[in-house]
Amino acid sequence: xxxxxxxxxxxxxxxxxxxxxxxxxxxxxxxxxxxxxxxxxxxxxxxxxxxxxxxxxxxxxxxxxxxxxxxxxxxxxxxxxxxxxxxxxxxxxxxxxxxxxxxxxxxxxxxxxxxxxxxxxxxxxxxxxxxxxxxxxxxxxxxxxxxxxxxxxxxxxxxxxxxxxxxxxxxxxxxxxxxxxxxxxxxxxxxxxxxxxxxxxxxxxxxxxxxxxxxxxxxxxxxxxxxxxxxxxxxxx
Amino acid sequence: xxxxxxxxxxxxxxxxxxxxxxxxxxxxxxxxxxxxxxxxxxxxxxxxxxxxxxxxxxxxxxxxxxxxxxxxxxxxxxxxxxxxxxxxxxxxxxxxxxxxxxxxxxxxxxxxxxxxxxxxxxxxxxxxxxxxxxxxxxxxxxxxxxxxxxxxxxxxxxxxxxxxxxxxxxxxxxxxxxxxxxxxxxxxxxxxxxxxxxxxxxxxxxxxxxxxxxxxxxxxxxxxxxxxxxxxxxxxxxxxxxxxxxxxxxxxxxxxxxxxxxxxxxxxxxxxxxxxxxxxxxxxxxxxxxxxxxxxxxxxxxxxxxxxxxxxxxxxxxxxxxxxxxxxxxxxxxxxxxxxxxxxxxxxxx
Amino acid sequence: xxxxxxxxxxxxxxxxxxxxxxxxxxxxxxxxxxxxxxxxxxxxxxxxxxxxxxxxxxxxxxxxxxxxxxxxxxxxxxxxxxxxxxxxxxxxxxxxxxxxxxxxxxxxxxxxxxxxxxxxxxxxxxxxxxxxxxxxxxxxxxxxxxxxxxxxxxxxx
Numbered sequence: 001x002x003x004x005x006x007x008x009x010x011x012x013x014x015x016x017x018x019x020x021x022x023x024x025x026x027x028x029x030x031x032x033x034x035x036x037x038x039x040x041x042x043x044x045x046x047x048x049x050x051x052x053x054x055x056x057x058x059x060x061x062x063x064x065x066x067x068x069x070x071x072x073x074x075x076x077x078x079x080x081x082x083x084x085x086x087x088x089x090x091x092x093x094x095x096x097x098x099x100x101x102x103x104x105x106x107x108x109x110x111x112x113x114x115x116x117x118x119x120x121x122x123x124x125x126x127x128x129x130x131x132x133x134x135x136x137x138x139x140x141x142x143x144x145x146x147x148x149x150x151x152x153x154x155x156x157x158x159x160x161x162x163x164x165x166x167x168x169x170x171x172x173x174x175x176x177x178x179x180x181x182x183x184x185x186x187x188x189x190x191x192x193x194x195x196x197x198x199x200x201x202x203x204x205x206x207x208x209x210x211x212x213x214x215x216x217x218x219x220x221x222x223x224x225x226x227x228x229x230x231x232x233x234x235x236x237x
Numbered sequence: 238x239x240x241x242x243x244x245x246x247x248x249x250x251x252x253x254x255x256x257x258x259x260x261x262x263x264x265x266x267x268x269x270x271x272x273x274x275x276x277x278x279x280x281x282x283x284x285x286x287x288x289x290x291x292x293x294x295x296x297x298x299x300x301x302x303x304x305x306x307x308x309x310x311x312x313x314x315x316x317x318x319x320x321x322x323x324x325x326x327x328x329x330x331x332x333x334x335x336x337x338x339x340x341x342x343x344x345x346x347x348x349x350x351x352x353x354x355x356x357x358x359x360x361x362x363x364x365x366x367x368x369x370x371x372x373x374x375x376x377x378x379x380x381x382x383x384x385x386x387x388x389x390x391x392x393x394x395x396x397x398x399x400x401x402x403x404x405x406x407x408x409x410x411x412x413x414x415x416x417x418x419x420x421x422x423x424x425x426x427x428x429x430x431x432x433x434x435x436x437x438x439x440x441x442x443x444x445x446x447x448x449x450x451x452x453x454x455x456x457x458x459x460x461x462x463x464x465x466x467x468x469x470x471x472x473x474x475x476x477x478x479x480x481x482x483x484x485x486x487x488x489x490x491x492x493x494x495x496x497x498x499x500x501x502x503x504x505x506x507x508x509x510x511x512x513x514x515x516x517x518x519x520x521x522x523x524x525x526x527x528x529x530x531x532x533x534x535x536x537x538x539x540x541x542x543x544x545x546x547x548x549x550x551x552x553x554x555x556x557x558x559x560x561x562x563x564x565x566x567x568x569x570x571x572x573x574x575x576x577x578x579x580x581x582x583x584x585x586x587x
Numbered sequence: 588x589x590x591x592x593x594x595x596x597x598x599x600x601x602x603x604x605x606x607x608x609x610x611x612x613x614x615x616x617x618x619x620x621x622x623x624x625x626x627x628x629x630x631x632x633x634x635x636x637x638x639x640x641x642x643x644x645x646x647x648x649x650x651x652x653x654x655x656x657x658x659x660x661x662x663x664x665x666x667x668x669x670x671x672x673x674x675x676x677x678x679x680x681x682x683x684x685x686x687x688x689x690x691x692x693x694x695x696x697x698x699x700x701x702x703x704x705x706x707x708x709x710x711x712x713x714x715x716x717x718x719x720x721x722x723x724x725x726x727x728x729x730x731x732x733x734x735x736x737x738x739x740x741x742x743x744x
Contacts, residue, residue, distance in 0.1 A: 040354075044577055078348055085357065
């Protein structure tokens with residue numbers, strides 16, 4: 001079982017090849033807005049260096065965001081075509097889930113910088129089973145102002161929350177000022193690691209889970225959970 | 238990265254063999270796929286339009302277009318292959334528009350073409366969308382005699398070209414400001430005639446008098462260059478003046494007079510070139526080439542020179558991928574391939 | 588409103604444009620500037636003047652995109668006109684979230700529908716028509732960065 005992992009959702013370009021539980025290769029490169037130029041040459045290169053032919057692939061796992069829509073479409077298009085040409089399964093996986101799945105702690109808050117004092121985040125509880133970590137999604141991916149995080153997480157003040165990713169230190173300051181207990185992920189876990197994506201993909205494929213390549217699309221965010229209501233102040237004066 | 242390229246270079250074909258190319262296009266608001274055999278023979282030409290999606294916004298919304306391209310990508314490819322009766326393995330090359338257009342949209346089919354190139358180990362060809370519109374003519378009229386002049390006009394460009402044969406061209410003139418189609422869109426919106434502007438103006442103009450208002454025609458001296466921003470301003474000033482005087486606007490007359498001014502400017506440069514260059518035919522292309530008034534006026538003028546005017550049939554005037562496949566074939570023969578690192582260029586020029 | 592606002596009366600389109608140029612001097616990416624005012628009060632004029640002062644040369648032969656236009660000068664400028672939108676959800680379809688992540692100056696005309704989706708730092712410019720030529724322009728700020736900008740406007744203009 002040979003799985004290719006592709007992540008173009010953030011500034012990190014992630015690529016990994018996993019063969020039946022064994023990681024064959026992994027790229028995580030911080031390439032701002034160069035995914036279009038770099039993705040396919042790097043896929044060609046990783047295959048060449050490892051002496052593997054693209055047609056040997058058995059599945060493709062692809063990150064679906066949140067992240068840059070243009071970046072996401074590059075990775076997802078590549079996954080769709082590989083799935084179509086080789087008739088192999090494709091699975092789209094949330095970028096935040098990839099970040100959370102890299103860490104074995106009970107409460108996980110993966111963060112991606114959404115600029116302007118906002119983050120994309122989701123909140124997971126890690127229910128450890130005998131074989132694997134199982135992530136339960138408590139809050140689905142959303143874009144939120146950092147200042148609003150204490151309110152979002154108010155039911156979890158008693159728990160130690162592990163902060164992962166960009167802005168983790170800023171988020172920690174805000175949460176701790178509100179009497180939360182937090183710990184910071186190690187630096188190497190702050191990226192959505194391509195190897196983790198490959199592992200998740202392989203696990204999904206093993207249990208027969210796959211996406212319809214005709215329906216697969218980026219995780220375009222729905223309306224934010226917490227809206228700031230400026231309407232009263234500026235909407236009708 | 239070169240190793241993969243060398244592999245397929247061994248099995249490249251020449252003109253004596255049949256060459257099948259899958260071509261993709263997503264530069265604006267149509268998602269399209271086509272299969273061409275030997276360039277000008279179109280085995281399948283599938284176009285899925287999103288025009289209705291954008292109508293409400295008075296113009297194409299880049300993000301909405303990109304989302305739709307991603308959604309329609311596989312269905313149009315599947316349909317094109319099915320209609321052509323071939324499979325991925327039968328392809329000799331894959332092509333995509335690489336510009337000009339909206340980056341987000343272009344990247345959808347360009348990335349798809351790159352993936353197909355890598356997966357099947359066949360050459361990748363990046364095609365200029367404007368060249369595509371020109372080659373639509375050669376698909377529709379394979380009998381066109383060379384050398385020829387081509388006037389290519391759309392919302393993004395206005396160029397006058399000279400072709401010795403189908404493998405290359407020389408640029409004689411281009412717009413120094415607005416493109417002709419851009420002027421149509423802006424004036425159409427200004428007159429409240431809607432989007433897209435070309436057909437809207439043409440429709441209104443049919444019921445109007447094109448001699449009603451004498452709008453200025455830009456004269457750029459001996460050059461073959463075009464200019465439309467002065468005309469645009471003149472129309473806006475005229476309307477503002479009329480409104481201030483409380484006169485009722487005759488929209489149809491305005492549309493007709495504006496259209497005639499554009500047609501005159503385009504025709505003047507073309508005729509100047511016809512007199513200088515010894516050509517066998519003249520070709521129109523681009524979205525604005527669909528304008529009937531432009532066609533009939535140029536045809537009338539070319540008759541005096543015993544020259545025939547060619548233009549693509551309506552179904553090839555809108556964005557499509559068959560035209561991209563036609564260009565790609567000549568690039569294939571020239572071994573003009575793109576590396577997997579090619580990116581979309583929103584303002585790619587001819 | 589409070590001391591976090593700046594007001595100016597302009598007597599002609601030329602003066603309104605000058606306000607746009609002055610404002611541009613104080614803008615730093617990423618900035619979000621909302622403009623509210625009736626049709627023909629000078630919203631676009633202010634944006635064009637600010638864009639020009641921010642290094643945008645202005646000569647594009649690109650198709651017309653009514654809703655969102657991007658200008659690249661010395662810095663990236665995004666100009667949205669939300670007049671044709673009916674629902675806040677439509678903002679998500681046009682990729683509004685994605686635009687907010689850009690390191691750009693973002694100008695928004697007819698911003699009412701965007702208000703629920705905004706981050707906590709922005710400038711709000713209200714333009715009132717006093718007479719045919721005369722405008723009262725008031726700039727409000729939300730957030731620390733934008734409030735600082737108001738202070739500077741008040742000191743220098």
